[in-house]
Amino acid sequence: MENQSKRVFNVGMRSFIVALIILFFLMALTYALTFLLPAGQYERVVTDGTESIVAGTYHSVAGGLPLWRWLLSPFLALGATGSGTVIAIIAFLLVIGGAFNAMDECGVLSYMFNRVYRMFETQKYRLLLLVSLFFMCLGAFVGSFEECVPLVPIAVALAYSLGWDALVGLGMSLLAVGFGFSTGVLNPFTVGVAQELVGLPMFSGIWMRLVTFVLIYGLLIAFLIPYAKRIERNPKRSMIYDPAMNERWALMRTDYVQDHKKDKALIWFAVVLGTGVALILCSSFVKFLQEIIMPLIAVIFLVAGTISSLVSGMSLRAYLKSFSKGMLNILPAVLLILMANSIRYTMVESKILDTILYQTVQLTQNASSGVVVLMIYALALILELFISSGSAKAFLLMPLIAPIADLSGISRQIAVLAYAFGDGFSNVFYPTNPVLLISLGIVGIGYGKWFKWSAKIQLAVLVLTCGLLLFANSIGY
Secondary structure, eight states: OOOGGGOSSOOOHHHHHHHHHHHHHHHHHHHHHHHHSOOEEOOEEEETTEEEEOTTOOEEOOOOOOHHHHHTHHHHGGGSTTTHHHHHHHHHHHHHHHHHHHHHHTTHHHHHHHHHHHHHTTOHHHHHHHHHHHHHHIIIIIOOSGGGTTHHHHHHHHHHHTTOOHHHHHIIIIIHHHHHHHHOSSOIIIIIHHHHHTTOOTTOSHHHHHHHHHHHHHHHHHHHHHHHHHHHHOGGGSTTOOHHHHHHHHHHHHSOOOOHHHHHHHHHHHHHHHHHHHHHHHTTTOHHHHHHHHHHHHHHHHHHHHHHHHHTTOOHHHHHHHHHHHHHHHHHHHHHHHHHHHHHHHHHHTTOHHHHHHHHHHTTTTOOHHHHHHHHHHHHHHHHTTOOOHHHHHHHHHHHHHHHHHHHTOOHHHHHHHHHHHHHGGGGTOTTOHHHHHHHHHHTOOHHHHHHHHHHHHHHHHHHHHHHHHHHHHTTO
16 A cells, blocks of 8 residues: 555545544534524525525524434435535545546656746745735635635645645645635625625625735735745744655655656646636636536546546556545545534524524624624624535525614625625634635645644734724724
């Protein structure tokens, strides 16, 4: 069996166990809440195929969830309403794992990063700035998040090739796209949906979100560059230091020999993957693409990985064997996604989700406008732990948030901004978010280390965004 430490991308057993324990604890905590909270429900209406809550209609209902259904909830949730997205994410992940493993074993990945290293050896920090900006723009202006998962391991390998570690790679890809998504400059899935639900012009109030984008980008760069320089000076200071991995990338940089077959493979890979990026950009204004973008990107990446591997000289038989091995390596991450998805299923089936919403809304009565703004932010942050989908959460929350804003004397525009902040930044922090689990799983980083590494910038973002919300409220945004 191949030495695990020599693989570029793999779900490490230790990181898997840590994430498994955390998710099981959250599952158990959620199930305990079903006994502590009364069951209740809001009435809902469906308009143009979209379900939303009717404010003021909360009432008690019979609830609860049998123990056997809770134990099987990771699998029963696949049959629940809205499970299509989770199934698509799982298929998406398996394709990525298979394709990357094949590209790794045929040498295309190492060759690609050797080429990049030679192009940017003396300008590596400029490259870090550009890659981070690219990912932030994808999140802020297109609303991409899940679709960027195939690019995350590329960024991680790029970071290794430049003398950094996987955390730098995750920072300039996963953190960047998540933070960009959260600023919501032209994000159709959070700001777009939320503004439409509360009767605001689509993407109005953009100046405040642009200011947020610039400030968050500056904060991200101020966090990443000092860390990258520290790791470059002394790789052992990395909390994920792996001598075998560092030695592997050092050898790759010194053993480079130009290979025309691999050059051709890279051209094919760039063309096909570039098509995928173009489709992501187009999906922001083509509704049909929005509905199929995830499976479409999975197919495009499958094609890109297959063609580049075969063109590089890999036989079809070897490719299929390597692809299958890559899929098997990713299977532990699939279980984590199922467990994370089961938490929302438990809350919905036991009828306590609406109770949490109702009791939180009650807390805003008689509070000052500034406090209400921060409570809306907190409400979105709390629900994000259980419902990662931005648009689904908008349909759930905005019908409740809008009247609260009106009664408290704050603008609906600020309410939307608070919702967008609450929905987005924690996407790359909460262990219940499938995209975070996928990304950490692929590169073999435990959630505990990710928490320790990213907690400082998450705290800084929280303080900054609270300040921005209070500023926006003070000027009547």
